Amino acid sequence: MRKLENKIALVTGAATGIGRATAIALAKEGAKVMVTDINETEGLETVNRIKKEGGQAKFFQLDVSKKEQVDAVVMEIFTTEGALDLAVNNAGIGGVPSALHEIKLEDWKRMMDINLTGVFLCLQAELKCMLQKGSGRIVNVASLAGLNGMPGGSSYSAAKHGVIGLTKSVAAEYGSLNIRTNAVCPGFIQTPILDNVPQSILDHSTKFRVPMKRIGQPEEVAKAIVWLLSEDSTYVNGHHLLIDGGFMA
Numbered sequence: 001m002r003k004l005e006n007k008i009a010l011v012t013g014a015a016t017g018i019g020r021a022t023a024i025a026l027a028k029e030g031a032k033v034m035v036t037d038i039n040e041t042e043g044l045e046t047v048n049r050i051k052k053e054g055g056q057a058k059f060f061q062l063d064v065s066k067k068e069q070v071d072a073v074v075m076e077i078f079t080t081e082g083a084l085d086l087a088v089n090n091a092g093i094g095g096v097p098s099a100l101h102e103i104k105l106e107d108w109k110r111m112m113d114i115n116l117t118g119v120f121l122c123l124q125a126e127l128k129c130m131l132q133k134g135s136g137r138i139v140n141v142a143s144l145a146g147l148n149g150m151p152g153g154s155s156y157s158a159a160k161h162g163v164i165g166l167t168k169s170v171a172a173e174y175g176s177l178n179i180r181t182n183a184v185c186p187g188f189i190q191t192p193i194l195d196n197v198p199q200s201i202l203d204h205s206t207k208f209r210v211p212m213k214r215i216g217q218p219e220e221v222a223k224a225i226v227w228l229l230s231e232d233s234t235y236v237n238g239h240h241l242l243i244d245g246g247f248m249a
Helices: 017-028 040-052 067-081 105-133 154-177 192-196 199-209 218-229
Strands: 008-011 032-037 056-061 086-089 136-141 179-186 240-243
Touching: 008 017, 008 067, 017 032, 017 040, 017 056, 017 086, 017 218, 032 040, 032 067, 040 056, 056 067, 067 105, 086 105, 086 218, 105 136, 105 154, 105 179, 136 154, 136 218, 154 179, 154 240, 179 218, 218 240
Parallel strands: 008 032, 008 086, 032 056, 086 136, 136 179, 179 240
Antiparallel strands: none
């Protein structure tokens, strides 16, 4: 028996990286996956990959920083599918490394709009649907940078710290209503976000900071997300799960 048979699952930022791997993993466990992303071409490719493997998926173009879009897409999914059982709030950007005193205000705002406000807007819309059904499971994708300071990446780190704070608050507020909310904190994972990280930093991290001596793969994060959304983790709520190869250790 597959763990998520007939569940309706929403994944934001599902065109590439962790989002794509998670959408595929959810479909393999029987979920009908609502693939959302601002990138229509790659989002449709995720849907095609799922369908080729016998899974079910639909694509919705979505900019998570736009409240009207978020509300409309989530409501359309809830109305047409009759439920929203699972949600993975993954959409995010990495930005270009910059010293704090040189960050432009518009770049700071864009980082917050997508990486933090985007999660907030999705949570609001998702919770309204889940409250109607009396149950739900949510995973927010934070980061190792949500637990540590990040030289050259202060805006990203601040946003991801905020995601963890939101996760804990939602878990405390809605746990008694049969809605579990958790977060994952990936370390260095082979996704497009790493494109803006200097190779010297990646080399230093894998050589000296990560005991497993390698970069992680999106599928390794996806497996953890599936576990948090499944009935294998029924008493896990408000947790932020590190997936970092031992970096924090």
